[in-house]
Amino acid sequence: ETGVTQSPTHLIKTRGQQVTLRCSSQSGHNTVSWYQQALGQGPQFIFQYYREEENGRGNFPPRFSGLQFPNYSSELNVNALELDDSALYLCASSLLTSGANVLTFGAGSRLTVL
C-alpha cells in the first residue's frame, strides 16, 4: 500500500503571494487533514476534509482554504502569504470511523515566505 505523498517538498514565496500544496492520500483512506508545524513546535490542526467537504477547522483564518477531490487527494491553498506562514505543512489521511482513527502523515511541504 502506498503512503501519503506531498508536493512540492520545498518552496519559497514572497509576502502577498498565493500558494497551493498538494497531497495524495493513502490507499483506502477517505479523510484528509492538514497541519501546520512551525519550527520547534508541534503540528497544529488547520482543517479536515471528508466527502469533499470541510468538516472540522482549527484556529486559522479564511485565507487558508482547501479542497478534497473524488479520489481523496487534497489541496491546501493559502492566500495573501505572511511571514508567519513559513512552516512545514503536513497532510494526514485516515479512514473516518468512530473510535481510534489512526493518522498516516506525509513528509510535508516546507514553505518559506520572504
Place this chain on the structure above:
Amino acid sequence: DAKTTQPNSMESNEEEPVHLPCNHSTISGTDYIHWYRQLPSQGPEYVIHGLTSNVNNRMASLAIAEDRKSSTLILHRATLRDAAVYYCILRDVRTGANNLFFGTGTRLTVIP
C-alpha cells in the same frame, strides 16, 4: 479538549529500555491515548494507542495507569533510529475529528 503534559526532553543509552511519561489528569472516559513520534525531517508516525488496558505492538508498549490520569510509552531496547520527538495525544473516541493537539512532545536523545 483535555491536554497532556510531557517532559521536554529525555536521554537514553542505546539498547536500554526507555520509559516516556505522560500526564493527562483531565482525561475523559471517551478519550483514547495515542502516541506518535516524529523523526528528523519526517512527518509524525503513529506508534501505539490504548483506552484502558496496557497495549503491546511491534514498536512499543503502552502502560496506562488504573485511574487513566497518566500513561507511559515503553521502548524495550532503544536504538539510534528511535531518536525523535514523541507526542502523547488524547483523542475522543466519539468523534471522527482529526483535530489532534500535539503540544511540544518529548525529545528523546539516544546515546550510542
